[in-house]
Amino acid sequence: MTQIDNPYRGTGLALGMPDVSINSSAPARLLQRCPEAGETPLRRADELAVRAGVAQVWIKDERSRMGLGSFKALGAAYVIAHDSCVLGLDMADRCYVTASAGNHGLSVAAGARAFGARAVVYLADTVPESFAQRLRGQGAEVVRAGAIYEDSMAAALQAAGDNGWILLSDSSWEGYVDTPHRLMEGYLVLAAEIAAQMYQPPTHVYLQAGVGGLAAATGAYLRSVWGDGPRMIVVEPEAAPALQASIAAGRFVVSSGPASCMGRLDCKEASLIALQGLSRDVDAFVTISESAAQAVLPVLADAAFATSASGGAGLAALLAGMGGIDATSRVLCILSEEPAE
Numbered sequence: 001m002t003q004i005d006n007p008y009r010g011t012g013l014a015l016g017m018p019d020v021s022i023n024s025s026a027p028a029r030l031l032q033r034c035p036e037a038g039e040t041p042l043r044r045a046d047e048l049a050v051r052a053g054v055a056q057v058w059i060k061d062e063r064s065r066m067g068l069g070s071f072k073a074l075g076a077a078y079v080i081a082h083d084s085c086v087l088g089l090d091m092a093d094r095c096y097v098t099a100s101a102g103n104h105g106l107s108v109a110a111g112a113r114a115f116g117a118r119a120v121v122y123l124a125d126t127v128p129e130s131f132a133q134r135l136r137g138q139g140a141e142v143v144r145a146g147a148i149y150e151d152s153m154a155a156a157l158q159a160a161g162d163n164g165w166i167l168l169s170d171s172s173w174e175g176y177v178d179t180p181h182r183l184m185e186g187y188l189v190l191a192a193e194i195a196a197q198m199y200q201p202p203t204h205v206y207l208q209a210g211v212g213g214l215a216a217a218t219g220a221y222l223r224s225v226w227g228d229g230p231r232m233i234v235v236e237p238e239a240a241p242a243l244q245a246s247i248a249a250g251r252f253v254v255s256s257g258p259a260s261c262m263g264r265l266d267c268k269e270a271s272l273i274a275l276q277g278l279s280r281d282v283d284a285f286v287t288i289s290e291s292a293a294q295a296v297l298p299v300l301a302d303a304a305f306a307t308s309a310s311g312g313a314g315l316a317a318l319l320a321g322m323g324g325i326d327a328t329s330r331v332l333c334i335l336s337e338e339p340a341e
Helices: 024-031 046-052 075-086 103-115 128-137 149-163 177-186 190-199 213-226 242-249 272-281 290-302 313-319
Strands: 003-005 042-044 055-063 094-097 118-123 141-144 204-210 231-237 284-288 331-335
Touching: 003 242, 024 075, 024 190, 042 190, 042 231, 046 055, 046 128, 046 290, 046 313, 055 190, 075 094, 075 103, 075 177, 094 103, 094 149, 094 213, 118 128, 118 149, 128 141, 149 284, 177 190, 177 213, 177 272, 190 331, 204 213, 204 313, 213 231, 213 272, 231 242, 231 313, 242 290, 284 313, 290 313, 313 331
Parallel strands: 055 331, 094 118, 118 141, 204 231, 204 331, 231 284
Antiparallel strands: 003 284, 042 055
16 A cells, blocks of 8 residues: 655646536536435544544445435436536437446436436446346446456447447546536535535545546535645555556556456546646545455444445545544545445
8 A cells, every 4th residue: 555645736737627617506406306316414433533543534425325326426417417407408319328337327327317318338247237237227228348447438439439429438538528527517516515514624535536536526626615724635446546656657647457346446547637636636645455445344334334345445545544644633534335236
């Protein structure tokens, strides 16, 4: 497990990307039109605070978000709601296509279903059939393509070009910016809820990251509300240090490593929008081992915070003593998803 301080804090890397939005009101209004919209709880976890040796631990619990079991419900569904309700597009003629290793596909499927569009989700062979069935239950068409996520993403890109479908990815790269920028804006609903729910700012915020969208949106919003006070820490798997490696290099780089048990975070390439924003707002980047991610799961389950290795990654870093905590620390973590199937 490694930790590096961010030398670009306050200025950021110049990657030619738009700044991360901090406008939470627009997604909050639109997402109220989605089924099962509603605020998720912020829970105090005194038992975990004792284990970590800190004063307080607060956990934003996303396991019930919009009935889909993950913060991802806020992203793609908001993009589709914006297309329908703000742009007034004819949804009957629209097909959204994406690749998914987890909850992003459910958000695409649920958003398309809610607003009368079509959804096609490409899955790699490694994605469990139980997840494919959940997608079908939301009305999506499921296509298997390739051995790993990158293969399914390539297939989704090809299908979008061949069929005139709308690619709805949760990452950004050169030439693909507008849609993921809006998608990240949806995550601001979570961040605004946190700011309203906490009676005082924390001293430390742990933000687990795959491509970095949730971490960047939450970090940008909480900086706008709380200023420079909280120490923000991004947490990634050792097997996929996409953000940490880019910060260490001072430029975007592709990371490498074996498959991680933190499958939702197992992303070898960061979103460019997220990387630029996090390089400005975050104080440190840490990686955690597979064993640390697994070891925390029974501890969290015993404390009534059952989740997956991905969902508990921030708490795993906290309990491993990473991030510069001490006995006076007041810590915020995000429990980003329900337990894996």
